[in-house]
Amino acid sequence: MSAEGPPxxxxxxxxxxxxxAKPQAWGDHPADVAQFDVVVIGAGPxxxxxxxxxxxxxFATACIDEWTRDGGKxxxxxxxTNVGCIPSKALLQSSENYALAGHAFAEHGIEIGxxxxxxxxxxxxKNKVVAQNNDGIAYLFRKNKxxxxxxxxxxxxxxxDRWSISVDGPAPASLAxxxxxxxxxxxxxxxxxxxxxxxxxxxxxxALAIPDVPKRLGVIxxxxxxxxxxxxxxxxxxxxxxxEALPVFLGAADEAVAKEAQKQLAKQGIAIRLGVTIxxxxxxxxxxxxxxxxxxxxxxxxxxxxxxxxxxxxxxTSGLGAANVGLALDARGFIAVDAECRTNLANVFAIGxxxxxxxxxxxxxxxxxxxxxxxxxxxxxVDFNTIPWVIYTSPEIAWVGRTEQQLRSDGVxxxxxxxxxAANGRAxxxxxxxxxxxxxxxxxxxxxxxxxxIGPWAxxxxxxxxxxxxxxxxxxxxxRICHAHPTLSEATREAALAVDKRTLNL
Ligand code: FAD
Ligand code: NAI
Numbered sequence: 001m002s003a004e005g006p007p008x009x010x011x012x013x014x015x016x017x018x019x020x021a022k023p024q025a026w027g028d029h030p031a032d033v034a035q036f037d038v039v040v041i042g043a044g045p046x047x048x049x050x051x052x053x054x055x056x057x058x059f060a061t062a063c064i065d066e067w068t069r070d071g072g073k074x075x076x077x078x079x080x081t082n083v084g085c086i087p088s089k090a091l092l093q094s095s096e097n098y099a100l101a102g103h104a105f106a107e108h109g110i111e112i113g114x115x116x117x118x119x120x121x122x123x124x125x126k127n128k129v130v131a132q133n134n135d136g137i138a139y140l141f142r143k144n145k146x147x148x149x150x151x152x153x154x155x156x157x158x159x160x161d162r163w164s165i166s167v168d169g170p171a172p173a174s175l176a177x178x179x180x181x182x183x184x185x186x187x188x189x190x191x192x193x194x195x196x197x198x199x200x201x202x203x204x205x206x207a208l209a210i211p212d213v214p215k216r217l218g219v220i221x222x223x224x225x226x227x228x229x230x231x232x233x234x235x236x237x238x239x240x241x242x243x244e245a246l247p248v249f250l251g252a253a254d255e256a257v258a259k260e261a262q263k264q265l266a267k268q269g270i271a272i273r274l275g276v277t278i279x280x281x282x283x284x285x286x287x288x289x290x291x292x293x294x295x296x297x298x299x300x301x302x303x304x305x306x307x308x309x310x311x312x313x314x315x316x317t318s319g320l321g322a323a324n325v326g327l328a329l330d331a332r333g334f335i336a337v338d339a340e341c342r343t344n345l346a347n348v349f350a351i352g353x354x355x356x357x358x359x360x361x362x363x364x365x366x367x368x369x370x371x372x373x374x375x376x377x378x379x380x381x382v383d384f385n386t387i388p389w390v391i392y393t394s395p396e397i398a399w400v401g402r403t404e405q406q407l408r409s410d411g412v413x414x415x416x417x418x419x420x421x422a423a424n425g426r427a428x429x430x431x432x433x434x435x436x437x438x439x440x441x442x443x444x445x446x447x448x449x450x451x452x453x454i455g456p457w458a459x460x461x462x463x464x465x466x467x468x469x470x471x472x473x474x475x476x477x478x479x480r481i482c483h484a485h486p487t488l489s490e491a492t493r494e495a496a497l498a499v500d501k502r503t504l505n506l
Pocket of ligand 1: 152
């Protein structure tokens, strides 16, 4: 990796289009340099939210982003909106609907003949959802008076106490900023020597745009992208094999949750091979061959029509001009920041995927808000202990706080309470009784230390756990709160009751 970071990911389009906002100029600076209090580089969830919050707080704010969609228009929203959170959830919903229509509707008396999947229509819908979100952010910029510059932003130097930022695009601009917030995100990590071509070897952008259902889909990496994208294409009929280097499945999740997830995904026909070492990926024959060593040390070979490589992401700082101003990166290429997102340069901050911490949109957003508020002299704060994780497989998986294995290794005495959706009336009515809610609480104080959900709408249910932990709630607090009936959230209350071994409905 160069000092500037990895090469540009295939999912990032070159700059195009024109600046959406006229440069503003005031003060005793050259009239052709637009002056701002805050310039944000990158309009992903970190950058665009930081820009909006800074503008709300009264700063003259600009945001620069280079992502371009068909027709040369800007595509605001970064990885999350264009080739991440939003399109993946659109495809997960479409494929889930198809799976339900095929397997679950009959028991409701809904009889469907000639069920078929039109992949082109599904992809067009996904693109429409993405475009709606792109346009939504442009609207928010206008509403909040954030000046937008379409192109690549780079540090050009410093003039007095102001950073000089160049915008390189069809409408080049020069900006000067008192404060800079870098939110340039991340790019997919490639296997050494195996370039993404997005025909056979796919990154996240390719995985979200496969034009027809592959008969045999290989996935390298059983992380979040691999499981979500593997689920999409499995539901549509692909034979999916996931090859994972680690010997344990979903090691970051609570072990009981990971075990249930592995069981359910296997039931859906997703083959998950753990403990593999990839030896070679062969392309060029209209297929992809993968040679690997399995967990037992045996040499294996598999052939796929397409191969998704989802082995993590790397920080993206290419073209930012970091070296021009001596911006420090850490050994892994992330921009080095302190706990408050300060870089080594005065008044320059960095947030989101390009800095340490989980690569999640809501973490990026919260860091953006916190930095803008700190600039305004407020006490911006992000609590890394209460950042929720969600994996949008079926069943959904969500958690916040520590897992049982972490509490054990931290030597914390805890009590655990679980409640299965099989005993929840709403889950039965939904026809989805897979999974459970589990609450871990401190044995001495009863303070909630972790909430783990696998099952229907885990992505929504986890908010109660986050709220409880943010407010330092005990499991008894959750157990004493009135939960509407019949709802899935009653399973959370019952899990809280289970911590004290007094469930009412089990
Ligand atoms: P990004 O979203 O990567 O945005 C960075 C922006 O900066 C881009 O628009 C880029 O073009 C621009 N940029 C970079 N350099 C420059 C420059 N020099 N000048 C101008 N512009 C520049 N997270 C979740 O929380 N939930 C999910 O469900 C979820 N699903 C995901 C699904 C997939 C398939 C993937 C790949 C990721 C997913 N993520 C999800 C992760 C999420 O997308 C990232 O954590 C999030 O996008 C990070 O936001 P960011 O603002 O830091 O960076
Ligand atoms: P990941 O870090 O979640 O998973 C990568 C997996 O690949 C790991 O299990 C790792 O052990 C494995 N791996 C690494 N090298 C390997 C190799 N050589 N051979 C085989 N396996 C190997 O990364 P992923 O899935 O690419 O996603 C990137 C990030 O995007 C995630 O960490 C997450 O932060 C974010 N994301 C979040 C989502 C969500 O919140 N629902 C959805 C998708 C992505």
